[in-house]
Amino acid sequence: MNPADIAREAFRRLATRRIAPTPSAYRDIYNEIAGISEPADSPAAPGAVLAASAPTESGAENVLTQFAAKMSESAGELGDFGKRFQRALKARDWDSYARTLAQLAEKQVKKGGGIELPPLPDGEQTRTLRELLSRTLGFAVATLLTGTPALVEEAESLGAAIKQAHTEEALNEAALRLKQLCYQIELKSGDTAEQQELLLRLFKLLLDNVSQLLDDDSWLRGQVDAVQNLIAGPLDQRALEDATRSLKEVIYKQSQLKHSLSDVKLTVKNMMMTFIDRLGQVAASTGDFHEKIGGYSEKISQAENISELNSVLDEVLRETRMVQNEALRARDKMVLARQEVQDAEQRIHTLEAKLQHMSELVREDQLTGSLNRRGLDDVFERETARSDRRGTPLCIAMLDLDDFKRLNDTYGHLAGDAALKHLVKIVKETLRSMDVIARFGGEEFLILLPETTVEAASSTMTRLQRELTRHFFLHDNEKVLITFSAGVALRLPNEDQAELVKRADRAMYQAKQTGKNRVVVAE
Numbered sequence: 001m002n003p004a005d006i007a008r009e010a011f012r013r014l015a016t017r018r019i020a021p022t023p024s025a026y027r028d029i030y031n032e033i034a035g036i037s038e039p040a041d042s043p044a045a046p047g048a049v050l051a052a053s054a055p056t057e058s059g060a061e062n063v064l065t066q067f068a069a070k071m072s073e074s075a076g077e078l079g080d081f082g083k084r085f086q087r088a089l090k091a092r093d094w095d096s097y098a099r100t101l102a103q104l105a106e107k108q109v110k111k112g113g114g115i116e117l118p119p120l121p122d123g124e125q126t127r128t129l130r131e132l133l134s135r136t137l138g139f140a141v142a143t144l145l146t147g148t149p150a151l152v153e154e155a156e157s158l159g160a161a162i163k164q165a166h167t168e169e170a171l172n173e174a175a176l177r178l179k180q181l182c183y184q185i186e187l188k189s190g191d192t193a194e195q196q197e198l199l200l201r202l203f204k205l206l207l208d209n210v211s212q213l214l215d216d217d218s219w220l221r222g223q224v225d226a227v228q229n230l231i232a233g234p235l236d237q238r239a240l241e242d243a244t245r246s247l248k249e250v251i252y253k254q255s256q257l258k259h260s261l262s263d264v265k266l267t268v269k270n271m272m273m274t275f276i277d278r279l280g281q282v283a284a285s286t287g288d289f290h291e292k293i294g295g296y297s298e299k300i301s302q303a304e305n306i307s308e309l310n311s312v313l314d315e316v317l318r319e320t321r322m323v324q325n326e327a328l329r330a331r332d333k334m335v336l337a338r339q340e341v342q343d344a345e346q347r348i349h350t351l352e353a354k355l356q357h358m359s360e361l362v363r364e365d366q367l368t369g370s371l372n373r374r375g376l377d378d379v380f381e382r383e384t385a386r387s388d389r390r391g392t393p394l395c396i397a398m399l400d401l402d403d404f405k406r407l408n409d410t411y412g413h414l415a416g417d418a419a420l421k422h423l424v425k426i427v428k429e430t431l432r433s434m435d436v437i438a439r440f441g442g443e444e445f446l447i448l449l450p451e452t453t454v455e456a457a458s459s460t461m462t463r464l465q466r467e468l469t470r471h472f473f474l475h476d477n478e479k480v481l482i483t484f485s486a487g488v489a490l491r492l493p494n495e496d497q498a499e500l501v502k503r504a505d506r507a508m509y510q511a512k513q514t515g516k517n518r519v520v521v522a523e
Contacts, residue, residue: 006033011067015101022094023061064097065089134163137178141185148188154181293319365439367417368424376438376446380497383436383450387491394491395457397447398504399423402483402516404443415475416443419482422473430467431460446501454490454521461486461519485511489522 010029019025030036068089071082081104088097138159145151158177165171299312363375371379387394401407401423408416420443427437427447436448449457465483472479487507491500507522514520 006030009033018102019098026064131163134159137162145185151184151188368421368439370424370445371436371438373440379436379448383448384491387450392451393453395449395452395454396489396500396504397449397457397461398487398501398508399445399447399484400508400512401443402485407482411475418475419473423468423482423484426468426471427464430464454488457488458519458521461488465517483517485516486519487511487522488519
C-alpha cells in the first residue's frame with residue numbers, strides 16, 4: 001500500500017475504534033497498518049505521507065491539519081465538519097477532534113456511503129482495467145442480453161459508470177450494481193434454458209405424433225427419424241448445420257418429385273374418366289342398336305315380297321357393321337387407356353421409390369456417399385434380424401487408412417477428402433451389392449458383410465487391399481499409393497452392435513501395430 005492509502009485507512013480505524021486522533025495514536029495506527037515494528041523516530045520509518053516524512057507527532061498533526069483543511073473546502077455539511085476540525089486543531093483539543101471524527105463516520109455509515117476522501121491513485125494498470133471492464137459490460141455483455149432491453153441498458157450504463165469511477169465510493173456503488181446485474185443475468189439464463197428445454201420437449205412430442213401417423217410413407221419417415229436422433233443427443237452446432245443442409249436439399253428434390261407425382265396421378269384420373277366415357281358410349285350405341293333391331297323385326301313381319309325383305313336385311317347389316325365398328329374402336333381405345341394407366345402406375349412406383357431414396361440421403365455421409373452412423377444403425381438392425389431369422393453368418397470389417405495424417409500434411413485436406421472418396425468408390429466397385437460401407441468417423445469405415453463367413457470376409461478385405469493398390473489415387477496427376485489396415489469380426493449369437501464393433505476395432509489396431517496394410521481376424 002502506498003502512504004496515501006495507509007493514511008486513509010488510519011483515519012477509518014481511529015473513527016471506528018473511537019480513539020482520540022492524537023499524533024501518537026495516529027502514529028501507532030499507521031505503524032500497525034504499515035507493519036512497522038521500529039520506533040516512530042527510527043531511521044527505518046516509512047516514507048512520506050502526503051508529502052511528509054514518517055508519521056512523527058508533528059507529521060501526524062500536519063496530516064490532520066491537511067485533512068481538516070480539505071474538508072473545510074467542501075460545500076454543505078462536510079464543510080461544517082471541516083471547520084469543527086480546524087477549531088479543535090487550533091485549541092489542540094484532541095478529544096473534540098476525535099468526537100467530531102466519530103460523528104462524521106457514524107453519519108456517513110447511516111447514509112450507506114463512505115467517508116469522502118481524495119480520489120484513488122489512477123495508475124496506467126488501473127485505467128486499463130477500468131477500460132476493459134467498461135468494454136466488457138458495454139459491448140460483450142450487452143450483446144449477449146439481446147431480448148431484455150432493461151438489462152442491456154443497465155449493462156451499458158454500468159460500463160460507462162465504471163469508466164468514470166475514480167473514488168472508492170464510486171467503485172463500491174459500481175460493485176453493488178454489478179452484483180445485482182450478475183444476479184439478474186443468472187435468472188435470465190435459467191429462464192432461457194428452461195424455455196429451450198420445453199421447446200425441445202414440444203418438438204419431440206410433435207415428431208413422435210407425426211411418426212405414428214405416417215404408416216407406409218417411408219420417404220418422410222427417414223427425415224423424421226434423422227431429426228429425432230439429432231435432438232435425442234447433445235446438441236452440436238456442426239451436426240445441426242449438416243442436418244439442416246441435408247434436409248434442405250432432400251426437401252427441395254422431394255418437392256420436385258411430388259409435383260411430378262401429382263401430374264402422373266392426374267393423368268391416371270383422366271384416363272379413368274375417358275374409360276368410363278367410352279363405356280357409356282358403347283352402352284348407348286348398343287341400346288340404339290337393340291331398338292333398331294326391334295323395328296327391323298316388325299318390318300320383316302310386314303314384308304310382302306322378297307324386295308322388301310332384302311331392303312330390310314341391308315339396313316340390318318349396315319347397322320350391325322356400324323355397331324361392330326364402334327365396338328372395335330371402343331375396344332382399341334380401352335386397351336390404349338389401360339396401357340396408359342399401367343404406364344402411369346409404373347411412373348408412380350418409380351417416383352415413390354425416388355422419394356424414398358431422397359429421404360435416405362439424410363442417412364448418407366455428405367463427403368463420400370457412404371452411409372453415416374444413423375444409416376449404419378438402421379442397416380445393422382435389419383441385417384442382424386435377418387441373420388437371426390435365417391441362421392446365416394454376419395461379419396463386419398473395420399477399415400482405417402494408413403498414414404492419413406501424413407497424407408493431409410503433405411498434400412492438403414482437399415487431397416485427404418479425395419482419398420476418402422476414392423476408397424469408397426473402389427469398395428463399392430469391388431464388393432457385392434448386398435455389402436454395405438459406412439463412414440464410422442474420420443478416416444475409419446465399417447463394412448457390413450451379410451451371409452459371409454469370417455474366412456470369406458478376411459479374404460474379401462485382402463482382395464480389396466489389392467484392388468486399392470492396383471487403382472492408384474491421383475492427385476494433381478501424381479500417383480499416390482494409399483493403403484488401409486482392417487480388423488474382421490464374426491457376430492456372435494445375440495451380440496450387440498457396440499460389442500461387435502469393439503472387437504473389430506481391436507483387431508484393426510492390432511493390424512496397425514504389426515506393420516499396417518494388413519487384415520487381422522478378431523478373437
